[in-house]
Amino acid sequence: MTIAPRKRKSRRGPILLVALVALAVTAYVVKDRYYAAPTVTMMTATVTPGSVEETVLATGQLRPVKLVAVGAQVSGRITSLAVGLGDRVKAGDLIAEIDSVTQQNDLKKAEASLASVRAQRSEKEASLTLARQTLERQQTMVSQNAVARADLESAEASVKTTEAQIAALDAEIQSSEVAVATAEADLGYTRITAPIDGTVLAVVSQAGQTVNAVQSAPTIVVLGQLDTMTVRAEISEADVVHVTPGQKVYFTIIGDPDHRYDATLESIDPAPASIRNDSDITSSSSSSSSSSSSTAIYYYGNFNVPNPEGRLRTYMTAEVNIVLGRAENVLTVPAAALGNREPDGAYRVKVLNTDGSTDERRVEIGLNDKVTAEVKSGLSDGDKVVTGEMTAAQRAASSSSLRLGRGGGGPPPGM
Structure with a gap:
């Protein structure tokens, strides 16, 4: 009798099941630890x-309320400089003197020319008096038939000629008087005086230097009134539509950011400063319009602030806040x-x-x-x-x- 061999029971199934369970557990742990949704607070x-x-921020520059470049109106060598850097001057004070020899000589020539013309007029007045006397005698003698009519006409012509010459000399006298006044003014220009009360902010020309005023007025010194300063704040085109004169402003300076200066916006320039360089104004070319469109546009807002202690100086930078509302x-x-x-x-x-x-x-x-x-x-x-x-x-x-x-x-x- 033949006995059939017994089949061995396979263990692959349980092992595979255990492996799958272990893999699932591992995946769950990994997901829970590394891929869990973060807690949001x-x-x-x-x-x-x-x-x-609510404010508009702008960067400004401090300038004296009045800033004047005092220049020379005549050419010559500066013989003396009466002021120094930082000096305070009053209107009419002497700033500098220019060698006046040329101007003095021009004045003497003008006065001599005027005297000569006046002497010529005096001579013609005497000639006119004689011509009128001659005319009166000729008129008397013609009425008595003592002289020819031609002599009377000649006397009348002499009077009229002398009167015309006197009128011409009167015009020359006026011209000579203008020349004298011009020469006197030129001589006065050799003394350069302060046009305003202020402080000497810069000395451009020194004593001994020769200045040429033929084409332009050379600057001798720069004067500024520092008791009141003007702030010119650059306001961008995006902000200027929200800003109007009369709004409150305050600013600080870089050197003293804790000190606040209060003021009121007084005006806004109607056009940016770049309009001065717009070629469309002076020529028919419009090529610059495309290049300028990429640059930022700023409008200047202006206001004044008292400066009694002199803490604010020329060309300081001001961080300006324009108050839109509070x-x-x-x-x-x-x-x-x-x-x-x-x-x-x-x-x-x-x-x-x-x-x-x-x-x-x-x-x-x-x-x-x-x-x-x-x-x-x-x-x-x-x-x-x-x-x-x-x-x-x-x-x-x-x-x-x-x-x-x-x-x-x-x-x-x-x-």
């Missing part, structure tokens, strides 16, 4: 009363909490409820300085608004950077 801020000021004791919210602006001007804001849920509210905003915004409606005092979201990894990175410091260096010595 909402960053919030509380709606509180406060102040909001609200005191109003509800405020961080600008970061505002969503996109809707067509009617309202914003959507997320509000965190006490149970941890969030609601979206429609909020009307007033002034907004890009950091803090004025709430007109839609929120109440104490509401918590969502300003952003932060994951656990971001919180850890932020905490680490705070411990290390802004520069990323290690802990301070001794830690």
Whole structure:
């Protein structure tokens, strides 16, 4: 009797099942540890009363309210300079003197010419008197038929000729008087005096230097009135539409940023300074219009500020704030909490409820300085608004950077 061999039971099935289970467990652990959705924490801020000021920022330059370049109107050598850098002068004070020999000689020539013409006129007046006497005698003698009529006509012509010569000399006298006045003025120009009260800001020409005033007036010194300074602030074309004269302004200077100077905007230039170089004004060429379109356009806003202590100096840089509006004791919210602006001007804001849920509210905003915004409606005092979201990894990175410091260096010595 033949006995059939027993089949061996296969173990592959259980092993495969165990392997699959282990793989699933491993995948779950890996997913849970490395691919789990990060926990998100909402960053919030509380709606509180406060102040909001909306301003336009501009960079300005300080200049004296009056700035005058005192120049020479005649040519010559500067014989003396009566002022120095930083001196204060009054209107009419002597600034400099120019060698006046040439101007004195020109005046003497003009006066001599005038005297000569006046002497000629005196001579002609005597001739006219004689001619008139001769005419009277001729008229008497003609009435008595003692002389010919031709002699009378000759006497009349002599009177008229002498009168015309005197009239011509009168015109020459006027011309000579003008020449004398011009020579006197030129002589006076050799004494250069201050046209305004002010301070000597620059000495351009020195004693002994020769100046030539034929084509242009050479500058001797520059005077400025420093008791009042003018600020010319560059306002961009994007901001100038919101700015009008009469608005409050304040500014600081680089050397003293903690001191605030207050003033009122007085005027805005109707065109940018670049219009002076616009070739379309002086020629028919329009090729410059395309090249200038890529440059920034600025309009100057002007205002004055008292400078009694002289702390503000010429050409200092001023960081100017033009106040568009200011609200005191109003509800405020961080600008970061505002969503996109809707067509009617309202914003959507997320509000965190006490149970941890969030609601979206429609909020009307007033002034907004890009950091803090004025709430007109839609929120109440104490509401918590969502300003952003932060994951656990971001919180850890932020905490680490705070411990290390802004520069990323290690802990301070001794830690």
